[in-house]
Amino acid sequence: MPTTLVLLDRALRLDDNPTLNAARHAGQPLIVLVDTPARPPWLARHLPMNMASNQPALARTRAWQALAADLARFNVPVWQMGLASAEQWQALIEQSDANQIFAPAHADPDQQRLLASLSIASVCCGDNHLLSRQQHQTLPAKLLGRFTPFYHAVKHWPTQSLEASPQYWVQAAMGQADAATLIDAETKVLSSVKLPVTPEETEEWLERYLWQQQAVLHYKSTRNDLMGDYSSSRLSAALAMGTFSVRRLNEHLQRFEHSMQSNASTAALRYEWYWREYFQWLGGRLGDTLYQAPVPVLTEEQQDRLHRWCKAQSGVAIVDAAMTELQQTGFLSNRARQLAASCLVHDLAVPWQYGAAWFEHNLIDFDPNSNTGNWAYIAGGNAVSNKPHAFDLNWQAERYDANSQYRRFWLS
Numbered sequence: 001m002p003t004t005l006v007l008l009d010r011a012l013r014l015d016d017n018p019t020l021n022a023a024r025h026a027g028q029p030l031i032v033l034v035d036t037p038a039r040p041p042w043l044a045r046h047l048p049m050n051m052a053s054n055q056p057a058l059a060r061t062r063a064w065q066a067l068a069a070d071l072a073r074f075n076v077p078v079w080q081m082g083l084a085s086a087e088q089w090q091a092l093i094e095q096s097d098a099n100q101i102f103a104p105a106h107a108d109p110d111q112q113r114l115l116a117s118l119s120i121a122s123v124c125c126g127d128n129h130l131l132s133r134q135q136h137q138t139l140p141a142k143l144l145g146r147f148t149p150f151y152h153a154v155k156h157w158p159t160q161s162l163e164a165s166p167q168y169w170v171q172a173a174m175g176q177a178d179a180a181t182l183i184d185a186e187t188k189v190l191s192s193v194k195l196p197v198t199p200e201e202t203e204e205w206l207e208r209y210l211w212q213q214q215a216v217l218h219y220k221s222t223r224n225d226l227m228g229d230y231s232s233s234r235l236s237a238a239l240a241m242g243t244f245s246v247r248r249l250n251e252h253l254q255r256f257e258h259s260m261q262s263n264a265s266t267a268a269l270r271y272e273w274y275w276r277e278y279f280q281w282l283g284g285r286l287g288d289t290l291y292q293a294p295v296p297v298l299t300e301e302q303q304d305r306l307h308r309w310c311k312a313q314s315g316v317a318i319v320d321a322a323m324t325e326l327q328q329t330g331f332l333s334n335r336a337r338q339l340a341a342s343c344l345v346h347d348l349a350v351p352w353q354y355g356a357a358w359f360e361h362n363l364i365d366f367d368p369n370s371n372t373g374n375w376a377y378i379a380g381g382n383a384v385s386n387k388p389h390a391f392d393l394n395w396q397a398e399r400y401d402a403n404s405q406y407r408r409f410w411l412s
Ligand SMILES: Cc1cc2nc3c(=O)[nH]c(=O)nc-3n(C[C@H](O)[C@H](O)[C@H](O)COP(=O)(O)OP(=O)(O)OC[C@H]3O[C@@H](n4cnc5c(N)ncnc54)[C@H](O)[C@@H]3O)c2cc1C
Pocket: 223, 232, 233, 234, 235, 236, 237, 239, 240, 269, 272, 273, 275, 276, 277, 279, 332, 333, 334, 335, 337, 338, 341, 359, 363, 365, 366, 367, 368, 370, 371, 372, 374, 375, 378
């Protein structure tokens, strides 16, 4: 059987994984793990990178190790390359005698360009979406221009069914017992982050969040809170890295709704998954266009304001609290992200792309499409939104941190 290379960019799981299954049908899979390059990399030169959070790297290592351990159970080999160049890919193709590369659709555009430049065919498979590529292709382009018409068009469409279960891999892995696993099992991982990252952590979290605490029943009224372990679902990292499938999450939520309760909050959580879906497909259509328009060069003053914002020294307490939380935990609530972004773009007058780059280097749940989409939406004047969305930070602080608990917690 020929070897098939499988790039699991943002699809780091065995369960419900169309890319893995397609590769397995075509040959003996060799899983390739690579770091995704920053988009665009030069923006990082303007950021205080020595202050960036170490949490994303720790979480990614945790996700890679969990996947490598799962694959090892089925004797499926893993090759880890870090930031891979075309030459490294080419060397791997020759060494493994592979005849095809499989990758999830909507892998990073740079990654896709690189794969397309190699000497063997690359195949893109649907991945972590509720709706299929075919369903999206039937949507008129104008519906992808704004979320609300998109949502009303698709909300009653059937979601994609789940792919085969992991047991499938038992057969897939037969006859590969001596394949080498190249993951470094000694890498140290801190487990200080609360966000579930691996499939196992996500299953445990769902057990607590859904079934024990039944916190989803008050999601609608708590999702904007700045603090609180159960205020929102905390599933973004698992979804962004693809350690958990959104279709599997939907199955969990449906089971909860059928056996416990379905209310406006359970519907509100699913509604947010459609925001994610929307940005994934919008990102797929826009590709790099939001970055191809020249990013404005910073004046010295803007550069200074950008650094102070990154270092939690903007002088706006609610934003500085958020930037401290981001640096220490690699996570922020949606409301805190909106306030931090609005401050940088509308109060400090720094182009949104620089803020998006800082989030990229600090968020555990960094997702190119959700991050770019949300930043561009707040900034306005672009293909995502004509209208700027500016927040009154004093009003927001009064509304969402009336007793200053959040500011005191992160700033003292
Ligand atoms: C400036 C800015 C940057 C952002 N960058 C990212 C990012 O890099 N990665 C990311 O996953 N989300 C991003 N978001 C969206 C959102 O803030 C996070 O998904 C959410 O805070 C994660 O916490 P949660 O899982 O508890 O969310 P919940 O409120 O429980 O939402 C459930 C899920 O729905 C999805 N979702 C919710 N809100 C949004 C949204 N506005 N856009 C897209 N998907 C959404 C996420 O997958 C999330 O896990 C960003 C938002 C802003 C304003």
